[in-house]
Amino acid sequence: MDRKALAYLIDTGSKLASDGLRLAIRxxxxxxxxxxxxxxxxxxxxxxxxxxxxITPEVPLGADSLAYQLELLADDLDALATEHLPNQxxxxxxxxxxxxxxxxxxxxxARETIPIASREGKDATIFSEMVATGDRLIEIxxxxxxxxxxxxxxxxxxxxxxxxxxxxxxKMMRERHNKSECGEPECDELTKLWKQIKT
Numbered sequence: 001m002d003r004k005a006l007a008y009l010i011d012t013g014s015k016l017a018s019d020g021l022r023l024a025i026r027x028x029x030x031x032x033x034x035x036x037x038x039x040x041x042x043x044x045x046x047x048x049x050x051x052x053x054x055i056t057p058e059v060p061l062g063a064d065s066l067a068y069q070l071e072l073l074a075d076d077l078d079a080l081a082t083e084h085l086p087n088q089x090x091x092x093x094x095x096x097x098x099x100x101x102x103x104x105x106x107x108x109x110a111r112e113t114i115p116i117a118s119r120e121g122k123d124a125t126i127f128s129e130m131v132a133t134g135d136r137l138i139e140i141x142x143x144x145x146x147x148x149x150x151x152x153x154x155x156x157x158x159x160x161x162x163x164x165x166x167x168x169x170x171k172m173m174r175e176r177h178n179k180s181e182c183g184e185p186e187c188d189e190l191t192k193l194w195k196q197i198k199t
Contacts, residue, residue, distance in 0.1 A: 066120055069113040070173050073130070076106045077166035080137070085159035089146035099141025099155070107134025126168055133161060 080102050089099045110130035117124045137158070140151045 065116045067176050069109060069116055070169055072109045073113060074166060074169050076102060076109055077162050077169060081159055081163040081166050085155045085162060088152050088155045089141060095143050095146045097143050100138050103134045103137025103141050107131050110134060126165065130165055
């Protein structure tokens with residue numbers, strides 16, 4: 001089976017796999033795989049068996065699930081807040097469907113995170129808000145909507161909203177890793193000194 005046929009199978013047959021996973025498989029692993037062989041990397045396991053591709057994402061279970069989801073959300077939010085929303089749905093001045101695509105990714109990852117956070121006793125409100133923001137981006141992020149320039153001000157407003165989500169997700173990630181507020185070792189020392197000064 002040639003590379004194009006495998007790429008087509010992956011694109012049409014693995015809608016449950018994340019976009020990043022499909023890209024990693026398409027560009028890094030699948031061209032090297034032959035029938036009966038197995039190719040792996042850190043996040044995926046791919047087996048090509050008689051003209052079919054089996055994709056098994058190695059998603060961490062238990063306590064690591066929320067950390068994994070937070071990393072996915074941080075990536076989605078960072079791309080939206082720093083690139084796509086400030087550029088108002090354009091890449092190098094050309095209209096694209098990047099806002100709608102990233103809106104779908106944000107919505108999917110936020111939806112996946114809600115039950116995981118709830119299981120751990122965390123407040124899932126922020127993730128529900130991200131789902132709503134993702135829905136709005138899907139609605140106003142199409143090339144046709146971008147072309148109207150009707151939503152330019154809303155894109156910039158949403159960049160601020162998404163940036164705040166990004167900060168909150170990063171804070172959650174730091175808390176999970178038992179790091180200080182700024183994440184640097186020097187901050188621990190400064191925090192200790194500040195507490196000594198206050199007492």
